[in-house]
Amino acid sequence: MVVIHNYLLMMEGKVLYKKAGLSESLEDYLETILALEKNHKVARVKDIAEKLGVLRGSVTGALKNLAEKDLINYEPYSFITLTSKGAVIAREITRKHTIIKNFLQNVLLMDPKKADKNACRMEHAMDRAAINRLVQFIEYIQYCPRTGDDWISGFVNYYSKDEHDRGDCRQCIDDCVSRYNRDQD
């Protein structure tokens, strides 16, 4: 009998295949370890705890879990590094974080701190398809001569002014066209 479970695919009590990926919590640990490796060559329990806002005891537990999954190299009282498998995941999450933060900060024009906090949570919620599409969308804004950076700047003007005072579209379009003509030379 094959039972489809929320998390596992089982047959006669044996786990055949783990469906779900890592928990948000473990993803955060990997991301943090990667960041610490970059700054200090190696990650320490104390620094991980501080970055994640948990106590050192909680970190030890999480590290054992990650080591069991072969995502980090961990021996008690020793330094912590990512395995190649762990590094792949850590980089993927970091990439998501960077892309989302970039979108929130430079396209939606949110303030950097709020952008970062939202990105922290959103990075676990968006799958690869969504992230990749977001990357392409940001590229499209940059690439398309009808948009680009000055179009994004116009967004401030749009949302900060009232409905009946949103600037001169005629002027804006003319500027856009002349800029395009100039860039084609």
Next chain:
Amino acid sequence: MVVIHNYLLMMEGKVLYKKAGLSESLEDYLETILALEKNHKVARVKDIAEKLGVLRGSVTGALKNLAEKDLINYEPYSFITLTSKGAVIAREITRKHTIIKNFLQNVLLMDPKKADKNACRMEHAMDRAAINRLVQFIEYIQYCPRTGDDWISGFVNYYSKDEHDRGDCRQCIDDCVSRYNRDQD
């Protein structure tokens, strides 16, 4: 001594103030109950369980929790409705879901199912500031004569073609300008 906790602000062991909002799980229950109320006037344990992919027993537990927080009207074996407090939260989450799905589907042009699944998770990750800014951004695309629906359509052309065959920008800009001139009459 005042201890700042992840979830609670405590003084001498007493909870002064609950910082965090609802868990993602409880938010999902509220959202589901609202949807069922709309379709069937009332929500039933069985339907909630089906929609959320959990067993009926799990639902009963969650309902007790929500009732304690005064977010639903719940008596054993009776029908379930949202309190006004619960309805406010449920509508807020549903609004987030709708906005995010709309963005993923109609701006990033993801397929509807994937858009919905991502929205399901993202709705818990984005705060009000981020959602509101996203709404304004979508409005801006619609409002600005340099963008609008035909600009979004151009996105398909951008991401589905290779780098050296991305259509005629000159033609596209000219069309954009004439459309603007026509609409001004």
Next chain:
DNA sequence: GATTATTGTTAGGTATACCAAACAATAATC
């Protein structure tokens, strides 16, 4: 209205993820 089916609840158990506080190992300082 008794029987059967469906729906809802309860009880006991698992896994995650944290905390607090005692304890152990390593590092720093005298």
Next chain:
DNA sequence: GATTATTGTTTGGTATACCTAACAATAATC
């Protein structure tokens, strides 16, 4: 190199959020 930090680990406990499976209440059918 003994003493004193600092850092890391362990233990026991809490809360969430599920599960399974037995049981109870309500609804549907004969």
